[in-house]
Amino acid sequence: MEAKPLERVFFNQPTLELARALIGKLLIKDTAEGLSAGWIVETEAYKGPEDRAAHSYGNRRTKRTEVMFGEAGFIYTYVMHTHCLVNVVSGEKEKPEAVLIRAVEPYIGIDLMFKRRGANKKEVELTNGPGKLTKALGISKEDYGLPAFQPPLFIADGREVDKIGCGPRIGIDNSGEAKNYPWRFWERDNPFVSRK
DNA sequence: CAGCCGATTAGCT
DNA sequence: GCTAATCGGCTGT
DSSP: OOOOBOOGGGGOSOHHHHHHHTTTOEEEEEETTEEEEEEEEEEEEEOGGGOTTSTTGGGOOOTTTGGGGSOSSBEEEEEETTEEEEEEEESSTTOOEEEEEEEEEEEEOHHHHHHHHOTTSOGGGTTSSHHHHHHHHTOOGGGTTOBSEETTEEEEOOOOOOOEEEEOOSSOTTSGGGGGSOOEEEETTOTTSSOO
16 A cells, blocks of 8 residues: 555645545555555535534534644544544634545455445445444544544545535534535545435 | 434533 | 434334
């Protein structure tokens, strides 16, 4: 595997641009079980204080959101019910913004993904959702606060994607006006995107 | 495909 | 203690 992490400065761009720029990049996780990676095909931007859908809405600063107040390029994991979701922190220090990784396309360690997700699954079911991809790649709350520009969990340069769709985010129905903001990005016609 | 429910964690009262 | 939460799997029409 010759993929090298992106430069840290890559993360120093406005959240919406970063969310778009992450489409087509590689998300890589190295674990004791082996290496696995997938192309990022779907993201969502969460823009802190003024975004009711964000955990950091109104500058809510808690143990959980603390990492978002730090510098860009770090991992924010969040556990809900039986699942774990992964975000990349963006925005400057003291600006609690982040980009949620909603779906990836399996690339490396696909056998390992089947092992983690269940061998009877279809390939498209491995990573076509935020809770699914974390399980497939072995990402957990243990990864909270890790840098995303060095192993064991990092983002590497990927492929060119010019067909990028944009629309409202998913799963935030009780967020007032914020639910309509077109802050979700995806690779058009990619079967691993969680919803059409 | 709508609908139910699982079972974890942080945050608030 | 209580409740909501960036969800997923299974079941039954």
